[in-house]
Amino acid sequence: MGKNFDVIVVGGGVIGSLIARRLGRAGRSVLLLESGAMGEQSSGAAAGMLGAQLEIHEPGPLYRLGVESRSRFKQLSEALLDETGVDIELVNNGILRVAATPEEERELKASMQWQLEAGQRCEWLDGAGVAQLEPCLAPHHGGVLLPDDGNVLAPRLAQAAALAASRVAVVRADEAVSSVVKEGSHVLVRTIRDTYGASVVVVAAGAWSDEVLGTRGLFHARPVKGQMFSLRPKPGVRLQRTVYRHGAVYLVPKRDGSVVVGATMEPEAGYHREVTVGALQKLSTALGEVAPGLADAHFERAWTGLRPMVGTGQPIVGPLPEEPHIILATGHLRNGVLLAPCTAEAVASYVDGGAPGKDWAAFLPPEGYGVAAGSAV
């Protein structure tokens, strides 16, 4: 294997893998380096919701990018199936956000207003409508159906993206990057095994992104632990679509009939991935309140993941202000699965020396993220 590449991508989650795939398909020579197994950090742990309308609470660039990224999944799922034989199990039947109180009902109706004005579809259902749509739920004040939000099987997406990347790029798992050093017009990437050179380095190392650059604390990249479990409803009971109740729980039915129940948000838990009894108890209690019809389902398994958070919780995508050959693509927090296709496109534009659509300007690394030339960065 040669040691010089057009682009080196650091991190083999959905973000890094889809970037490597995108650049490799465009004819770039690409090396993708992953410290552990491909896709087994946040990406493999996600619930896989494509919640552009569910998760993004105000009109603006992130909302528009979420909607755009969501619209790419049909084509992406077909392409990945074609390239790898792996089905990411795209489900396109909407997300139902339920209201437990009259106050929540008012909030949901207000959010419907701006979403309709932004050109998106959403429909209000009263309590009877919610019960008719999903009989295993508790009585609710009503809910908003977001018919265009959906979900994928996140571990499959991570697997398919990694495989697709390996078709067009050199992929090295179990090879942690230890430093990224600028030398002239090149960037040297040192790993536990070797040193590689590239014109551009893309850092997509999730919650470890500033550690990779040796700038721990500068971006304030950190993990937000999430715990979840999956269950299998008893025969004859089926949840049709994703149900979300703010502050309580979400339930994401998968194509095989299992339901993913999530998720905690634990910004103080550090880099630990243990499942805790307290989290399972909290989620189970919320499940019983929101969907008593699933309370006697069989427990399947529980797991955790570390969502990548940077700064105040918005993604950071683009070249460092003073080091344009180092491109960051991280900080996607709760929406990295949703935003992965669009992020890959944006990074490809930056690698080409251009700029993606104007909505991405809001997510450029701010001034001060640059590092001195010639130093370990």
Ligand SMILES: Cc1cc2nc3c(=O)[nH]c(=O)nc-3n(C[C@H](O)[C@H](O)[C@H](O)COP(=O)(O)OP(=O)(O)OC[C@H]3O[C@@H](n4cnc5c(N)ncnc54)[C@H](O)[C@@H]3O)c2cc1C
């Ligand atoms: C419980 C939970 C539920 C979620 N649900 C959803 C959801 O429903 N919808 C949604 O859109 N998003 C969801 N997310 C968020 C989503 O998982 C993330 O935003 C997304 O996976 C981030 O992808 P990534 O590639 O940036 O990070 P990661 O998947 O964490 O990948 C980063 C990779 O970098 C590697 N790395 C670290 N250090 C180095 C190094 N030194 N050298 C080389 N490689 C390195 C890591 O090993 C890792 O594989 C959820 C997350 C969790 C935890």
